[in-house]
Amino acid sequence: MKNYPPVSALQMPDRLLLGPGPSNAHPAVLQAMSTPPVGHLDPTFLALMDEIQSLLRYVWQTQNPMTIAVSGTGTAAMEATIANSVQPGDIVCVGVAGYFGNRLVDMARRYGGDVRTISKPWGDVFSLEELRQALETYCPAILALVHAETSTGARQPLEGVGELCREFGCLLLVDTVTSLGGVPIFLDEWGVDLAYSCSQKGLGCSPGASPFTMSPKAWEKLQQRPNKVPNWYLDMTLLGKYWGSERMYHHTAPINLYYGLREALRLIAEEGLENCWQRHQQNAEYLWEQLEMLGLIPHVAREFRLPTLTTVRIPDGVDGKAISGKLLQEYNIEIGGGLGELAGQVWRVGLMGYNSRKESVDRLISALKEVLLR
Numbered sequence: 426m427k428n429y430p431p432v433s434a435l436q437m438p439d440r441l442l443l444g445p446g447p448s449n450a451h452p453a454v455l456q457a458m459s460t461p462p463v464g465h466l467d468p469t470f471l472a473l474m475d476e477i478q479s480l481l482r483y484v485w486q487t488q489n490p491m492t493i494a495v496s497g498t499g500t501a502a503m504e505a506t507i508a509n510s511v512q513p514g515d516i517v518c519v520g521v522a523g524y525f526g527n528r529l530v531d532m533a534r535r536y537g538g539d540v541r542t543i544s545k546p547w548g549d550v551f552s553l554e555e556l557r558q559a560l561e562t563y564c565p566a567i568l569a570l571v572h573a574e575t576s577t578g579a580r581q582p583l584e585g586v587g588e589l590c591r592e593f594g595c596l597l598l599v600d601t602v603t604s605l606g607g608v609p610i611f612l613d614e615w616g617v618d619l620a621y622s623c624s625q626k627g628l629g630c631s632p633g634a635s636p637f638t639m640s641p642k643a644w645e646k647l648q649q650r651p652n653k654v655p656n657w658y659l660d661m662t663l664l665g666k667y668w669g670s671e672r673m674y675h676h677t678a679p680i681n682l683y684y685g686l687r688e689a690l691r692l693i694a695e696e697g698l699e700n701c702w703q704r705h706q707q708n709a710e711y712l713w714e715q716l717e718m719l720g721l722i723p724h725v726a727r728e729f730r731l732p733t734l735t736t737v738r739i740p741d742g743v744d745g746k747a748i749s750g751k752l753l754q755e756y757n758i759e760i761g762g763g764l765g766e767l768a769g770q771v772w773r774v775g776l777m778g779y780n781s782r783k784e785s786v787d788r789l790i791s792a793l794k795e796v797l798l799r
């Protein structure tokens with residue numbers, strides 16, 4: 426028996442998380458998460474799961490019965506949409522204009538999808554006409570788009586895309602990881618069949634409990650599937666029995682995270698979803714104005730800029746990594762760097778959930794001013 430040397434108690438810095446995620450959880454959410462847990466089949470916990478479902482329908486503006494939280498991060502919920510909708514040989518058309526479009530491509534291929542991509546430079550979005558052309562060319566079973574491309578800061582408009590998909594008889598799958606809670610979404614009105622999100626961005630919770638929803642039409646396709654979903658953990662026919670009236674044991678839910686998610690959703694309902702969207706928009710506009718006063722230029726055209734995530738061009742001659750390093754080390758502020766096509770070219774600034782506040786912008790701008798002047 427070897428003894429372990431003394432280990433100090435947990436001590437972590439208090440950062441302001443203004444990167445592409447996670448964002449800081451709301452203090453009330455952190456408090457809710459420290460509530461002593463009940464059992465995962467306790468009637469009070471089952472009632473809490475029902476509340477989460479109903480609140481998720483509200484923030485997504487959907488009536489989909491199959492609306493749940495996946496135990497895992499946004500990527501798990503992403504994989505759940507693919508695993509439950511893609512059958513081997515299905516043609517899947519993916520709009521790629523950033524990092525997460527590519528992740529969808531990789532996942533759809535792994536589940537046997539016959540993937541066709543349409544692409545745009547990072548920071549651009551697809552027009553309805555371009556999407557129509559893609560559907561005409563490929564006749565896909567599924568069209569997958571990223572509503573809020575966190576790698577570029579662009580918002581893909583979705584108005585009319587659902588009707589287009591109906592016309593061509595395909596399902597519409599949408600990544601709403603960086604839009605849910607911060608950007609207007611009308612899932613049913615827009616005719617979206619499958620969507621997923623995460624807890625640690627616009628919802629203002631900690632990572633680990635991720636919203637998932639599927640329309641009755643997508644559910645129908647799942648029911649008619651000739652083979653089993655090739656992922657046991659994310660199989661909605663099984664998960665549906667845990668979240669539905671059967672309450673059949675599937676996995677042990679991360680109880681305390683669900684407490685946090687419920688509180689985060691409750692706070693949004695209390696604020697009012699539209700007010701919450703408006704707050705995100707106003708604080709983003711304030712950020713853009715302040716950045717421009719420092720001579721810094723957002724990468725995305727104003728019309729398609731996300732309120733939750735702004736990509737800012739790094740000025741010539743400035744070492745982007747050195748600046749973000751100083752913000753972190755000296756000011757306790759985290760911002761992100763560029764990915765893929767935008768690596769080294771932009772910083773990524775997130776104003777998500779609880780962090781979408783004027784004080785966050787003021788703290789960042791005053792720190793950035795000092796660091797850039799040096």
Ligand SMILES: *Cc1c(COP(=O)(O)O)cnc(C)c1O
Pocket residue numbers: 446498499500501503525571573574575576600602603623632
């Ligand atoms: C963050 C993100 C994901 C992945 O979510 P994780 O919680 O990191 O697993 C997927 N899509 C988009 C657009 C994201 O921003």
